Amino acid sequence: MIIIKTRMLGLIRGRMMSVMAGRVLTALPRSKARLLTSHPSQHLHSASSSCQKCELTSKRYNVQRGKFSAVSEHDLKFFQELLGSHRTVLGEEELEGHNTDWLRTVRGASSVLLKPKTTEEVSAILSYCDQHQLAVCPQGGNTGLVGGSVPVFDEVIVSTALMNQVESVDTWSGVVTCQAGCVLEALDQHVAQYGLMIPLDLGAKGSCHIGGNVSTNAGGLRLLRYGSLHGSVLGVEAVLASGEVVDCMSAMKKDNTGYDLKHLFIGSEGTLGLVTKVAINCPPRPAAVSLAFLGLQSFDNVLKTFKAAKDQLGEILSSCEFIDQSSMECVEGNLKIKSPLDEYPYYMLLETSGSNGDHDEEKLNNFLESTLGSGLVSDGTVATEPSKMANIWALRERIAEALILDGYTYKYDISLPLPHFYKLVEDMREHLGSNVVRCCGYGHVGDGNLHLNFTSRQYEKEILERIEPAVYEWTSQVNGSISAEHGLGFKKRNYIHYSKSLGAINLMKQMKKLMDPNGILNPYKVLPD
């Protein structure tokens, strides 16, 4: 088993950065985990054969550099005086992990990484960069999947890694205020002490920063139950390109005073402002959680089971995911994780969360008995123990990691009307045929969000051209979204018109010009030129 040093550092940094208010928090009791696991822990992965660096984004995608200045000695002196030499990281070798995305599909050439600790420092950095026409790439945990979190050229990377303080937790209202660099999993464990939970969960939780989650309006595994970040984020503090701090922080659940500016920063992927603080409305941590893992014969059964779950489990349903056989083969084969069930064409994960275990158990048992009895579900298993649930979740959460081991991943994240959901996978599978190693579909079927992935041994332009824009055209024809939750980043900016009208895109461009006249914030991303 070979481990790429840079990947390990990137992911372990996420764990070490869970130092909150002076305390070290870890996800698993380490000694127990070591005693019991005979395979790598959840957040490490072994290298594939493609250890080589991927091609520079600017070369592969033929991008023209914007009219920005290059970083000079004078600029470096300013940053070093502001932050100190330990927080001004220089050199392409040191920044290898920061110049490439987690999927190893895009690579920039930045040689400056800044690590501010406070909003004031971020303000000073951006103000200076704006005055000197230096492009900036905001970076959180660098777990984004559309190339939005890494530079394309030599943009100065501004990292939120050291902005990880929790400011307050209000146990009456359930509102937590914290800096943007708090790692999601650590933040969740922190509020767990107060009987609360962060209403967002995704596979990257051990590394991603809450600021990045908010900037991309991440969806995750429990959107079905807790809604989108547009609903759960109550306040945002962001710094504009000019260095001006926009304070929209509020811990109030209802505040209709003027235009709700925070929504501009939620989902604009760092192109309108750098998010420095957030206030999040946390629901109570459920006392009882159960996870059912089911095997089904057809996608029609998947949809019917989902409907039955909504009817019979209703208010306790907290997650509804599906996995197709191809994805399961990938996880089992590449990561050597065993599925609890025999082979089925489709699998579902149904999670319930509630305040009363007996009550939930009765509902879940009745639901499982009826769907098993009617043949809708062919087989399944249920777990309530945290360790067992974590093992089952790994089958879904580590698919992306498993796909990387095939070689190169072409990743798509589509919102579709449910009747057409799996048809896209079948059509694209036929369209690509033996050109790809794998074509698989999985995802948040409960939200109508499909994760469609293709893999090949290495990147091939011909394969990309065969997929795009065919997949976007298919999506557009059923009025779906070409990016459900991943955002546009670098990779999908030129396809925005498949899901948004020209009028809307023009208004977006006007807003960008208003808020960032010099275009220094995360250039080459989100909006087309």
Place this chain on the structure above:
Amino acid sequence: MSLRVLVGCKRVIDYAVKIRVRPDKLGVVTDGVKHSMNPFDEIAIEEAVRLKEKKIAKEVVAVSCGPTQAQETIRTALAMGADRGIHVEIPAKEMEKLEPLHVSKILAKLAEQEQAELVIVGKQAIDDDSNATAQMTAALLDWPQATFASKLEKTDGELEVTREVDGGLETIKVKLPAVVSSDLRLNEPRYATLPNIMKAKKKKIAKMKPSDLGVNLASHLEVIEVVDPPTREAGIKVEDVDTLVTKLKDSGRI
């Protein structure tokens, strides 16, 4: 030759849960904390069920000592394929006094009563890490013991067991009846599937008290203190190798 296998399974705090020390520093918080079957005992149950599937065993009996909730642990064993369960009831407040020696006495008595020819338990429980029950049970029964088993095979009237030891692997033969303790690599326990979970609800769990087996829970051990391990200190960065050497010398490391 078809054996009856007795398997001990302990209800412990789930290994994915963060442990917190009680304010009185005499134990850890267990109220409202998620418990599950000791992972090594799951491996023991799995091995027993596999013996039954290979027709080497004729019946698998799962035993757990504990409060009412221990029945959930037994139900899990039944869902994995055990035939019936025995719940030795020990009230929650007396659980703290339960020692490996008590459990060994209970298991030894049950092995005799049930006429079991093979007793399998996990090598250690993940809460106390004692690694003593299998050995003491064997001693009380005057049966041979094969501990840290990573492979189990039956040959005429004997068991050939591969053990994981510090120097590598050791293969021994033990005559039946015997006591075996399971190690991590013995097998990968199955998940209980829905049809089996539902069947398990109908399987029998007998209830009894330690006194019914002639075992009293007199303490031989006293817990003096339970504390967290010392918190890890932050490291410091130094500018150059000379400073590093000086700091190492100052702290007496070199």
